[in-house]
Amino acid sequence: MRIGVDLGGTKIEFIGLASDGRELHKHRIPTPRGDYDGTIRAIKEGVEQIERGLRRSGTVGVGIPGTISRITHTVKNANSTWLNGKSFDKDLSVALDREVRCANDANCLAVSEATDGAGAGKRLIFAVILGTGCGGGMAVDGRVHNGRNGVAGEWGHTVLPWMRAEEFPGPQCYCGFRGCIETWISGTGLEKDYERATGTKLTGKEIVDHSVEGQAEAMACLDRYEDRLTRSLAQMVNILDPDVIVLGGGMSRVQRL
Template identity: 40%
Template sequence: MFADTASDGLYYGLDIGGSKIEMIACNPQLQVCHRQRIDTPHTGYADFLEAICTLVANADAATGHVGCQGIGIALPGIRDRASGRQLSANVPTLTGQHVSADLHARLPYPLQLGNDLHCFALSEAHGGAAAGYPSMFGAILGTGAGGGYCLDGRLLSGRNGIAGEWGHWSLPAHLRQRHDLPVLDCPCGLRGCLERYVSGSGLAMLHRHLGGDSQTAAEVIAAAQAGAASAQRAQAIHLDLLGHAFASVVLLLDPHVIVLGGGLSRYDALYTTLPAAVQAHLFAGVQVPPILPPQFGDAGGARGAALLARQAF
Protein backbone atom coordinates (compact mmCIF):
# COMPACT_ATOMS: atom_id res chain seq x y z
CA MET A 1 0.00 0.00 0.00
CA PHE A 2 2.78 2.41 0.90
CA ALA A 3 4.47 2.08 -2.48
CA ASP A 4 1.21 2.94 -4.23
CA THR A 5 0.98 6.24 -2.36
CA ALA A 6 4.59 7.29 -2.84
CA SER A 7 4.03 9.40 -5.94
CA ASP A 8 1.35 11.51 -4.30
CA GLY A 9 2.64 11.48 -0.74
CA LEU A 10 0.58 11.27 2.40
CA TYR A 11 -1.45 13.58 4.58
CA TYR A 12 -1.47 13.30 8.36
CA GLY A 13 -4.47 14.18 10.48
CA LEU A 14 -4.52 14.58 14.26
CA ASP A 15 -7.63 15.00 16.37
CA ILE A 16 -6.94 16.48 19.82
CA GLY A 17 -9.54 15.65 22.44
CA GLY A 18 -9.85 16.02 26.15
CA SER A 19 -9.19 12.31 26.73
CA LYS A 20 -7.46 11.07 23.57
CA ILE A 21 -5.38 12.09 20.56
CA GLU A 22 -5.98 10.18 17.34
CA MET A 23 -3.49 10.24 14.47
CA ILE A 24 -3.99 8.92 10.95
CA ALA A 25 -1.88 8.88 7.80
CA CYS A 26 -3.73 8.61 4.51
CA ASN A 27 -3.20 9.05 0.82
CA PRO A 28 -4.93 11.82 -1.18
CA GLN A 29 -7.89 9.47 -1.67
CA LEU A 30 -8.22 9.30 2.15
CA GLN A 31 -7.31 5.64 2.35
CA VAL A 32 -5.83 5.20 5.83
CA CYS A 33 -2.49 3.36 5.98
CA HIS A 34 -1.58 4.16 9.59
CA ARG A 35 -3.54 4.93 12.73
CA GLN A 36 -2.49 5.49 16.33
CA ARG A 37 -4.41 6.64 19.38
CA ILE A 38 -2.95 7.77 22.70
CA ASP A 39 -4.26 9.32 25.89
CA THR A 40 -4.08 13.12 25.88
CA PRO A 41 -1.23 14.23 28.17
CA HIS A 42 -2.38 16.46 31.01
CA THR A 43 1.01 16.65 32.71
CA GLY A 44 2.11 19.89 31.10
CA TYR A 45 2.40 21.72 27.81
CA ALA A 46 5.89 20.39 27.05
CA ASP A 47 4.58 16.82 27.32
CA PHE A 48 1.76 17.68 24.92
CA LEU A 49 4.17 19.02 22.30
CA GLU A 50 6.42 15.99 22.73
CA ALA A 51 3.45 13.64 22.27
CA ILE A 52 2.52 15.29 18.95
CA CYS A 53 6.10 15.09 17.67
CA THR A 54 6.29 11.42 18.68
CA LEU A 55 3.05 10.61 16.86
CA VAL A 56 4.37 12.23 13.68
CA ALA A 57 7.68 10.37 13.97
CA ASN A 58 5.81 7.09 14.50
CA ALA A 59 3.73 7.74 11.39
CA ASP A 60 6.89 8.40 9.37
CA ALA A 61 8.36 5.11 10.55
CA ALA A 62 5.18 3.11 10.02
CA THR A 63 4.70 4.35 6.46
CA GLY A 64 8.32 3.92 5.47
CA HIS A 65 8.91 7.69 5.26
CA VAL A 66 6.91 7.90 2.04
CA GLY A 67 6.72 11.64 2.45
CA CYS A 68 4.10 13.77 4.14
CA GLN A 69 2.59 16.57 2.07
CA GLY A 70 1.04 18.28 5.05
CA ILE A 71 -0.35 17.84 8.55
CA GLY A 72 -3.80 18.90 9.72
CA ILE A 73 -4.50 19.23 13.42
CA ALA A 74 -8.00 19.51 14.86
CA LEU A 75 -7.82 21.49 18.09
CA PRO A 76 -10.59 22.07 20.63
CA GLY A 77 -11.41 25.69 21.36
CA ILE A 78 -10.34 28.81 19.49
CA ARG A 79 -7.18 30.72 18.71
CA ASP A 80 -7.05 34.44 19.39
CA ARG A 81 -6.16 35.94 16.00
CA ALA A 82 -4.44 38.96 17.59
CA SER A 83 -2.21 37.18 20.13
CA GLY A 84 -2.05 33.71 18.57
CA ARG A 85 -2.82 32.12 21.92
CA GLN A 86 -5.13 29.14 22.27
CA LEU A 87 -8.23 29.00 24.47
CA SER A 88 -9.38 25.45 25.23
CA ALA A 89 -11.74 24.32 27.96
CA ASN A 90 -11.34 20.61 27.14
CA VAL A 91 -7.52 20.64 27.15
CA PRO A 92 -6.63 23.34 29.70
CA THR A 93 -2.88 22.86 29.23
CA LEU A 94 -3.23 24.50 25.80
CA THR A 95 -4.91 27.65 27.09
CA GLY A 96 -2.69 30.70 26.79
CA GLN A 97 -0.09 28.87 24.71
CA HIS A 98 1.14 29.70 21.20
CA VAL A 99 0.19 26.22 20.00
CA SER A 100 0.34 27.01 16.29
CA ALA A 101 3.77 28.68 16.42
CA ASP A 102 5.22 26.03 18.71
CA LEU A 103 4.07 23.15 16.50
CA HIS A 104 5.23 24.90 13.34
CA ALA A 105 8.67 25.17 14.91
CA ARG A 106 8.83 21.50 15.87
CA LEU A 107 7.22 19.62 12.97
CA PRO A 108 9.04 19.04 9.67
CA TYR A 109 6.00 19.35 7.38
CA PRO A 110 3.56 22.08 6.33
CA LEU A 111 0.98 22.47 9.06
CA GLN A 112 -2.68 23.50 9.04
CA LEU A 113 -4.56 23.94 12.32
CA GLY A 114 -8.34 23.90 12.54
CA ASN A 115 -11.18 23.63 14.99
CA ASP A 116 -12.20 20.08 15.91
CA LEU A 117 -15.86 20.81 15.18
CA HIS A 118 -14.99 22.17 11.75
CA CYS A 119 -12.96 19.06 10.99
CA PHE A 120 -15.94 16.88 11.88
CA ALA A 121 -18.09 18.78 9.37
CA LEU A 122 -15.42 18.65 6.67
CA SER A 123 -15.06 14.89 7.06
CA GLU A 124 -18.79 14.26 6.76
CA ALA A 125 -18.92 16.48 3.66
CA HIS A 126 -16.36 14.25 1.90
CA GLY A 127 -17.50 10.68 1.56
CA GLY A 128 -19.59 10.91 4.71
CA ALA A 129 -23.27 11.41 5.41
CA ALA A 130 -23.29 14.74 3.54
CA ALA A 131 -21.49 13.49 0.44
CA GLY A 132 -23.16 14.79 -2.72
CA TYR A 133 -24.97 17.68 -1.04
CA PRO A 134 -24.06 21.22 -2.22
CA SER A 135 -23.92 22.47 1.37
CA MET A 136 -24.00 20.92 4.82
CA PHE A 137 -24.01 21.88 8.46
CA GLY A 138 -22.34 19.56 10.95
CA ALA A 139 -23.81 20.00 14.43
CA ILE A 140 -22.12 18.49 17.47
CA LEU A 141 -24.33 17.57 20.43
CA GLY A 142 -21.99 16.29 23.09
CA THR A 143 -20.61 17.83 26.27
CA GLY A 144 -21.04 21.12 24.42
CA ALA A 145 -22.71 22.20 21.20
CA GLY A 146 -21.01 23.58 18.12
CA GLY A 147 -20.46 22.82 14.48
CA GLY A 148 -19.15 23.74 11.07
CA TYR A 149 -20.48 24.71 7.65
CA CYS A 150 -19.22 23.39 4.31
CA LEU A 151 -20.16 24.79 0.91
CA ASP A 152 -19.31 22.73 -2.19
CA GLY A 153 -17.10 20.59 0.01
CA ARG A 154 -15.01 23.47 1.36
CA LEU A 155 -15.06 24.54 4.96
CA LEU A 156 -16.08 28.13 5.66
CA SER A 157 -14.36 29.14 8.88
CA GLY A 158 -14.96 32.90 8.89
CA ARG A 159 -12.88 35.91 9.89
CA ASN A 160 -12.33 34.71 13.45
CA GLY A 161 -12.34 31.01 12.62
CA ILE A 162 -15.56 30.46 14.57
CA ALA A 163 -18.20 30.01 11.86
CA GLY A 164 -20.69 27.41 13.04
CA GLU A 165 -20.56 28.26 16.76
CA TRP A 166 -24.34 28.08 17.05
CA GLY A 167 -24.04 26.76 20.61
CA HIS A 168 -23.13 30.24 21.79
CA TRP A 169 -26.21 31.93 20.44
CA SER A 170 -28.41 33.07 23.31
CA LEU A 171 -31.46 31.13 24.41
CA PRO A 172 -34.42 33.34 23.42
CA ALA A 173 -36.29 34.91 26.32
CA HIS A 174 -39.66 33.61 25.17
CA LEU A 175 -38.44 30.01 25.23
CA ARG A 176 -36.79 30.49 28.60
CA GLN A 177 -40.04 31.86 29.97
CA ARG A 178 -42.16 29.19 28.28
CA HIS A 179 -40.23 26.45 30.05
CA ASP A 180 -39.38 28.40 33.23
CA LEU A 181 -35.63 27.98 32.78
CA PRO A 182 -32.80 29.78 34.57
CA VAL A 183 -30.23 31.96 32.82
CA LEU A 184 -27.04 29.91 33.07
CA ASP A 185 -23.46 31.12 32.95
CA CYS A 186 -21.33 29.65 30.14
CA PRO A 187 -17.59 28.90 30.32
CA CYS A 188 -17.16 31.12 27.26
CA GLY A 189 -17.92 34.15 29.45
CA LEU A 190 -21.44 34.79 28.18
CA ARG A 191 -24.75 33.90 29.83
CA GLY A 192 -27.67 31.88 28.53
CA CYS A 193 -25.76 30.17 25.70
CA LEU A 194 -27.74 27.49 23.89
CA GLU A 195 -25.16 24.79 24.53
CA ARG A 196 -25.92 24.91 28.26
CA TYR A 197 -29.44 23.68 27.40
CA VAL A 198 -29.33 21.66 24.14
CA SER A 199 -26.07 19.70 24.47
CA GLY A 200 -25.96 16.26 26.02
CA SER A 201 -24.96 17.78 29.34
CA GLY A 202 -27.74 20.33 28.85
CA LEU A 203 -30.32 17.56 28.62
CA ALA A 204 -29.07 16.19 31.96
CA MET A 205 -29.27 19.71 33.42
CA LEU A 206 -32.88 20.04 32.31
CA HIS A 207 -33.76 16.81 34.07
CA ARG A 208 -32.13 17.97 37.30
CA HIS A 209 -33.94 21.31 36.96
CA LEU A 210 -37.20 19.38 36.90
CA GLY A 211 -36.31 17.40 40.01
CA GLY A 212 -34.50 14.45 38.45
CA ASP A 213 -31.04 13.25 39.35
CA SER A 214 -29.51 12.33 35.97
CA GLN A 215 -25.86 13.19 35.44
CA THR A 216 -25.72 12.24 31.77
CA ALA A 217 -27.96 12.38 28.72
CA ALA A 218 -27.94 8.58 28.56
CA GLU A 219 -29.44 8.45 32.05
CA VAL A 220 -32.20 10.88 31.05
CA ILE A 221 -33.05 8.83 27.97
CA ALA A 222 -33.12 5.61 29.98
CA ALA A 223 -35.34 7.18 32.63
CA ALA A 224 -37.72 8.52 29.98
CA GLN A 225 -37.95 5.10 28.34
CA ALA A 226 -38.73 3.64 31.77
CA GLY A 227 -41.67 6.04 32.09
CA ALA A 228 -40.26 8.74 34.39
CA ALA A 229 -42.41 11.83 33.85
CA SER A 230 -39.65 14.31 34.73
CA ALA A 231 -37.28 12.72 32.21
CA GLN A 232 -39.95 12.74 29.51
CA ARG A 233 -40.63 16.39 30.25
CA ALA A 234 -36.91 17.17 30.07
CA GLN A 235 -36.74 15.50 26.67
CA ALA A 236 -39.73 17.49 25.42
CA ILE A 237 -38.17 20.79 26.51
CA HIS A 238 -34.83 19.81 25.02
CA LEU A 239 -36.48 18.93 21.71
CA ASP A 240 -38.28 22.29 21.57
CA LEU A 241 -35.08 24.23 22.29
CA LEU A 242 -33.08 22.19 19.81
CA GLY A 243 -35.79 22.60 17.19
CA HIS A 244 -35.59 26.38 17.58
CA ALA A 245 -31.79 26.31 17.37
CA PHE A 246 -31.75 24.31 14.16
CA ALA A 247 -34.54 26.42 12.67
CA SER A 248 -32.24 29.41 13.21
CA VAL A 249 -29.44 27.53 11.39
CA VAL A 250 -31.83 26.86 8.50
CA LEU A 251 -32.86 30.51 8.30
CA LEU A 252 -29.27 31.73 8.46
CA LEU A 253 -27.48 29.22 6.20
CA ASP A 254 -30.20 27.13 4.51
CA PRO A 255 -27.99 24.00 4.40
CA HIS A 256 -29.02 21.13 2.15
CA VAL A 257 -28.41 18.66 4.99
CA ILE A 258 -27.63 18.68 8.71
CA VAL A 259 -25.38 15.94 10.09
CA LEU A 260 -25.35 15.35 13.84
CA GLY A 261 -22.30 14.41 15.86
CA GLY A 262 -21.48 13.89 19.51
CA GLY A 263 -23.09 11.59 22.02
CA LEU A 264 -26.69 12.53 21.22
CA SER A 265 -26.15 11.62 17.57
CA ARG A 266 -26.31 7.97 18.68
CA TYR A 267 -29.91 8.43 19.90
CA ASP A 268 -31.96 7.01 17.00
CA ALA A 269 -35.29 8.53 18.06
CA LEU A 270 -33.87 12.03 17.60
CA TYR A 271 -33.88 11.62 13.82
CA THR A 272 -37.62 10.92 13.77
CA THR A 273 -38.70 13.60 16.26
CA LEU A 274 -36.35 16.47 15.48
CA PRO A 275 -37.58 17.44 11.96
CA ALA A 276 -41.07 18.29 13.25
CA ALA A 277 -39.55 20.23 16.16
CA VAL A 278 -37.51 22.29 13.69
CA GLN A 279 -40.52 22.83 11.41
CA ALA A 280 -42.51 24.23 14.34
CA HIS A 281 -40.12 27.20 14.45
CA LEU A 282 -40.10 27.93 10.71
CA PHE A 283 -42.59 29.94 8.72
CA ALA A 284 -44.78 28.31 6.07
CA GLY A 285 -43.06 27.22 2.88
CA VAL A 286 -39.64 26.58 4.42
CA GLN A 287 -38.63 22.92 4.35
CA VAL A 288 -36.47 21.24 6.98
CA PRO A 289 -33.38 19.67 5.40
CA PRO A 290 -32.59 16.01 6.01
CA ILE A 291 -31.10 15.46 9.48
CA LEU A 292 -28.70 12.53 9.35
CA PRO A 293 -26.40 10.54 11.67
CA PRO A 294 -22.66 10.74 11.03
CA GLN A 295 -20.94 8.11 8.93
CA PHE A 296 -17.51 8.33 10.56
CA GLY A 297 -18.44 8.96 14.18
CA ASP A 298 -15.47 9.43 16.50
CA ALA A 299 -13.04 8.86 13.62
CA GLY A 300 -14.24 11.95 11.75
CA GLY A 301 -12.01 14.48 13.49
CA ALA A 302 -8.68 13.03 12.39
CA ARG A 303 -10.02 12.35 8.90
CA GLY A 304 -11.28 15.92 8.66
CA ALA A 305 -7.91 17.25 9.82
CA ALA A 306 -6.20 15.31 7.04
CA LEU A 307 -8.71 16.80 4.61
CA LEU A 308 -7.93 20.25 5.96
CA ALA A 309 -4.28 19.69 5.12
CA ARG A 310 -5.11 18.30 1.68
CA GLN A 311 -7.24 21.31 0.81
CA ALA A 312 -4.63 23.75 2.08
CA PHE A 313 -1.56 22.22 0.48
Protein backbone atom coordinates in the same frame (compact mmCIF):
# COMPACT_ATOMS: atom_id res chain seq x y z
CA MET B 1 0.81 9.31 4.58
CA ARG B 2 -1.59 11.79 6.12
CA ILE B 3 -2.23 11.76 9.86
CA GLY B 4 -5.41 13.29 11.20
CA VAL B 5 -6.03 14.17 14.84
CA ASP B 6 -9.42 14.99 16.36
CA LEU B 7 -8.85 16.83 19.64
CA GLY B 8 -12.01 16.56 21.72
CA GLY B 9 -12.91 17.50 25.27
CA THR B 10 -12.77 13.90 26.51
CA LYS B 11 -10.82 12.00 23.84
CA ILE B 12 -8.16 12.46 21.19
CA GLU B 13 -8.63 10.32 18.09
CA PHE B 14 -5.89 9.55 15.58
CA ILE B 15 -6.10 8.22 12.04
CA GLY B 16 -3.46 7.39 9.45
CA LEU B 17 -4.50 7.56 5.79
CA ALA B 18 -2.75 6.42 2.64
CA SER B 19 -2.49 8.82 -0.29
CA ASP B 20 -5.56 7.19 -1.85
CA GLY B 21 -7.62 7.69 1.33
CA ARG B 22 -7.40 4.14 2.67
CA GLU B 23 -7.45 3.88 6.46
CA LEU B 24 -4.16 2.46 7.71
CA HIS B 25 -4.47 2.98 11.44
CA LYS B 26 -6.90 4.35 13.99
CA HIS B 27 -6.83 4.72 17.77
CA ARG B 28 -8.04 7.01 20.52
CA ILE B 29 -6.83 8.07 23.94
CA PRO B 30 -8.31 10.13 26.80
CA THR B 31 -7.74 13.88 26.61
CA PRO B 32 -5.49 15.22 29.41
CA ARG B 33 -8.18 17.68 30.51
CA GLY B 34 -6.90 20.95 31.90
CA ASP B 35 -3.28 20.11 31.03
CA TYR B 36 -1.96 22.07 28.05
CA ASP B 37 1.55 20.59 28.05
CA GLY B 38 0.05 17.14 28.59
CA THR B 39 -2.19 17.64 25.56
CA ILE B 40 0.81 18.54 23.38
CA ARG B 41 2.68 15.46 24.64
CA ALA B 42 -0.30 13.17 24.10
CA ILE B 43 -0.70 14.26 20.48
CA LYS B 44 3.04 13.97 19.84
CA GLU B 45 3.11 10.45 21.27
CA GLY B 46 -0.01 9.44 19.32
CA VAL B 47 1.48 10.62 16.03
CA GLU B 48 4.77 8.88 16.77
CA GLN B 49 2.91 5.66 17.63
CA ILE B 50 1.32 5.65 14.17
CA GLU B 51 4.62 6.35 12.44
CA ARG B 52 6.47 3.64 14.35
CA GLY B 53 3.77 1.09 13.66
CA LEU B 54 3.54 1.84 9.95
CA ARG B 55 7.24 2.63 9.53
CA ARG B 56 6.60 5.82 7.63
CA SER B 57 6.22 9.50 8.41
CA GLY B 58 3.29 11.71 7.52
CA THR B 59 1.86 15.18 7.38
CA VAL B 60 -0.28 16.15 10.37
CA GLY B 61 -3.59 18.00 10.58
CA VAL B 62 -5.53 18.62 13.79
CA GLY B 63 -9.20 19.45 14.26
CA ILE B 64 -9.59 21.57 17.38
CA PRO B 65 -12.45 23.12 19.35
CA GLY B 66 -12.32 26.87 18.82
CA THR B 67 -10.17 28.58 16.22
CA ILE B 68 -6.75 30.16 15.73
CA SER B 69 -7.01 33.96 15.90
CA ARG B 70 -5.73 35.74 12.81
CA ILE B 71 -4.59 38.61 15.02
CA THR B 72 -2.93 36.92 18.01
CA HIS B 73 -2.27 33.54 16.35
CA THR B 74 -3.49 31.86 19.53
CA VAL B 75 -6.53 29.66 20.22
CA LYS B 76 -9.81 31.41 21.06
CA ASN B 77 -13.38 30.30 21.77
CA ALA B 78 -12.40 26.74 22.75
CA ASN B 79 -14.61 24.96 25.26
CA SER B 80 -11.42 23.07 26.17
CA THR B 81 -10.46 26.24 27.97
CA TRP B 82 -6.86 25.22 28.72
CA LEU B 83 -6.15 25.76 24.98
CA ASN B 84 -7.33 29.38 24.92
CA GLY B 85 -4.59 31.97 24.56
CA LYS B 86 -2.03 29.33 23.58
CA SER B 87 0.03 29.16 20.36
CA PHE B 88 -1.20 25.61 19.88
CA ASP B 89 -0.26 25.10 16.23
CA LYS B 90 3.23 26.54 16.75
CA ASP B 91 3.86 24.54 19.93
CA LEU B 92 2.72 21.32 18.28
CA SER B 93 4.84 22.05 15.20
CA VAL B 94 7.89 22.43 17.45
CA ALA B 95 7.07 19.22 19.33
CA LEU B 96 6.69 17.21 16.11
CA ASP B 97 9.48 19.01 14.22
CA ARG B 98 7.26 19.70 11.21
CA GLU B 99 4.49 22.03 10.13
CA VAL B 100 1.15 21.12 11.70
CA ARG B 101 -2.09 22.49 10.29
CA CYS B 102 -4.96 23.18 12.67
CA ALA B 103 -8.59 23.94 11.85
CA ASN B 104 -11.88 24.17 13.70
CA ASP B 105 -13.36 20.70 14.17
CA ALA B 106 -16.84 21.66 12.94
CA ASN B 107 -15.35 23.25 9.82
CA CYS B 108 -13.46 20.00 9.21
CA LEU B 109 -16.73 18.09 9.52
CA ALA B 110 -18.49 20.46 7.13
CA VAL B 111 -15.82 20.14 4.42
CA SER B 112 -15.58 16.37 4.86
CA GLU B 113 -19.34 15.91 4.43
CA ALA B 114 -19.37 18.36 1.50
CA THR B 115 -16.61 16.39 -0.21
CA ASP B 116 -17.89 12.82 -0.07
CA GLY B 117 -20.55 12.61 2.63
CA ALA B 118 -24.11 13.70 3.31
CA GLY B 119 -23.51 17.09 1.68
CA ALA B 120 -21.76 15.93 -1.49
CA GLY B 121 -22.92 18.06 -4.42
CA LYS B 122 -24.77 20.51 -2.16
CA ARG B 123 -23.93 24.21 -1.96
CA LEU B 124 -24.28 25.14 1.74
CA ILE B 125 -23.52 22.70 4.55
CA PHE B 126 -24.00 23.57 8.22
CA ALA B 127 -22.15 21.15 10.49
CA VAL B 128 -22.74 20.80 14.20
CA ILE B 129 -20.55 19.21 16.87
CA LEU B 130 -22.58 17.96 19.83
CA GLY B 131 -19.93 16.75 22.23
CA THR B 132 -18.32 18.09 25.37
CA GLY B 133 -19.08 21.48 23.84
CA CYS B 134 -21.30 22.62 20.99
CA GLY B 135 -19.57 23.90 17.86
CA GLY B 136 -20.70 24.80 14.38
CA GLY B 137 -19.12 25.36 10.99
CA MET B 138 -20.03 25.99 7.38
CA ALA B 139 -18.87 24.87 3.97
CA VAL B 140 -19.94 26.76 0.83
CA ASP B 141 -19.31 25.09 -2.53
CA GLY B 142 -17.05 22.58 -0.80
CA ARG B 143 -14.87 25.18 0.92
CA VAL B 144 -14.79 26.40 4.52
CA HIS B 145 -16.50 29.71 5.18
CA ASN B 146 -14.55 31.19 8.10
CA GLY B 147 -15.91 34.72 8.12
CA ARG B 148 -13.94 37.90 8.83
CA ASN B 149 -13.09 36.90 12.40
CA GLY B 150 -12.82 33.16 11.87
CA VAL B 151 -15.94 32.34 13.87
CA ALA B 152 -18.61 31.88 11.18
CA GLY B 153 -21.14 29.25 12.19
CA GLU B 154 -20.20 29.25 15.88
CA TRP B 155 -23.79 29.02 17.05
CA GLY B 156 -22.81 27.59 20.46
CA HIS B 157 -22.43 31.08 21.90
CA THR B 158 -25.74 32.44 20.73
CA VAL B 159 -28.57 32.40 23.26
CA LEU B 160 -31.05 29.52 23.24
CA PRO B 161 -33.89 30.82 21.03
CA TRP B 162 -37.52 31.09 22.09
CA MET B 163 -36.50 30.55 25.71
CA ARG B 164 -39.30 29.47 28.02
CA ALA B 165 -39.98 31.23 31.33
CA GLU B 166 -38.52 28.35 33.36
CA GLU B 167 -35.33 28.41 31.24
CA PHE B 168 -34.57 32.12 31.59
CA PRO B 169 -31.87 33.44 32.03
CA GLY B 170 -30.12 30.11 31.46
CA PRO B 171 -27.00 28.46 32.90
CA GLN B 172 -23.75 30.37 33.29
CA CYS B 173 -21.38 29.80 30.36
CA TYR B 174 -17.58 29.85 30.59
CA CYS B 175 -17.63 32.68 28.02
CA GLY B 176 -19.09 35.01 30.66
CA PHE B 177 -22.69 35.10 29.45
CA ARG B 178 -25.76 33.06 30.38
CA GLY B 179 -28.05 30.84 28.35
CA CYS B 180 -25.67 30.03 25.50
CA ILE B 181 -26.80 27.12 23.34
CA GLU B 182 -23.68 25.22 24.43
CA THR B 183 -24.87 25.20 28.05
CA TRP B 184 -28.05 23.40 26.96
CA ILE B 185 -27.33 21.00 24.09
CA SER B 186 -23.74 19.89 24.54
CA GLY B 187 -23.20 16.55 26.26
CA THR B 188 -22.15 18.54 29.30
CA GLY B 189 -25.37 20.55 29.06
CA LEU B 190 -27.42 17.34 29.05
CA GLU B 191 -25.68 16.15 32.21
CA LYS B 192 -26.19 19.48 33.99
CA ASP B 193 -29.86 19.57 33.02
CA TYR B 194 -30.41 16.10 34.48
CA GLU B 195 -28.61 17.10 37.67
CA ARG B 196 -30.72 20.26 38.04
CA ALA B 197 -33.93 18.27 37.59
CA THR B 198 -33.08 15.28 39.80
CA GLY B 199 -30.20 16.27 42.07
CA THR B 200 -28.26 13.27 40.74
CA LYS B 201 -25.05 13.39 38.69
CA LEU B 202 -24.91 11.00 35.74
CA THR B 203 -22.82 10.87 32.58
CA GLY B 204 -24.47 11.56 29.25
CA LYS B 205 -24.21 7.88 28.35
CA GLU B 206 -25.89 6.85 31.59
CA ILE B 207 -28.74 9.29 30.97
CA VAL B 208 -29.26 7.97 27.45
CA ASP B 209 -29.09 4.35 28.65
CA HIS B 210 -31.65 5.06 31.40
CA SER B 211 -33.97 6.70 28.85
CA VAL B 212 -33.80 3.58 26.67
CA GLU B 213 -34.70 1.53 29.76
CA GLY B 214 -37.74 3.75 30.29
CA GLN B 215 -36.66 5.76 33.34
CA ALA B 216 -39.05 8.71 33.48
CA GLU B 217 -36.51 11.35 34.57
CA ALA B 218 -34.05 10.38 31.84
CA MET B 219 -36.76 10.30 29.18
CA ALA B 220 -37.94 13.76 30.24
CA CYS B 221 -34.36 15.03 30.11
CA LEU B 222 -33.94 13.75 26.54
CA ASP B 223 -37.31 15.29 25.61
CA ARG B 224 -36.06 18.68 26.83
CA TYR B 225 -32.78 18.17 25.01
CA GLU B 226 -34.50 17.40 21.71
CA ASP B 227 -36.79 20.40 22.07
CA ARG B 228 -33.83 22.74 22.68
CA LEU B 229 -31.82 21.19 19.86
CA THR B 230 -34.62 21.63 17.34
CA ARG B 231 -35.23 25.23 18.43
CA SER B 232 -31.54 25.96 18.01
CA LEU B 233 -31.37 24.33 14.59
CA ALA B 234 -34.55 26.11 13.49
CA GLN B 235 -32.86 29.42 14.24
CA MET B 236 -29.95 28.49 11.96
CA VAL B 237 -32.37 27.46 9.22
CA ASN B 238 -33.97 30.90 9.49
CA ILE B 239 -30.56 32.57 9.17
CA LEU B 240 -28.69 30.32 6.71
CA ASP B 241 -31.31 28.09 5.05
CA PRO B 242 -28.64 25.42 4.42
CA ASP B 243 -29.02 22.56 1.96
CA VAL B 244 -27.88 20.05 4.57
CA ILE B 245 -27.38 20.04 8.34
CA VAL B 246 -24.89 17.44 9.56
CA LEU B 247 -24.65 16.35 13.21
CA GLY B 248 -21.37 15.15 14.68
CA GLY B 249 -19.95 14.52 18.14
CA GLY B 250 -20.94 12.01 20.79
CA MET B 251 -24.56 13.15 21.15
CA SER B 252 -25.14 12.73 17.41
CA ARG B 253 -24.88 8.97 17.91
CA VAL B 254 -27.91 8.87 20.21
CA GLN B 255 -30.41 6.71 18.31
CA ARG B 256 -33.55 8.70 19.11
CA LEU B 257 -32.07 11.93 17.73
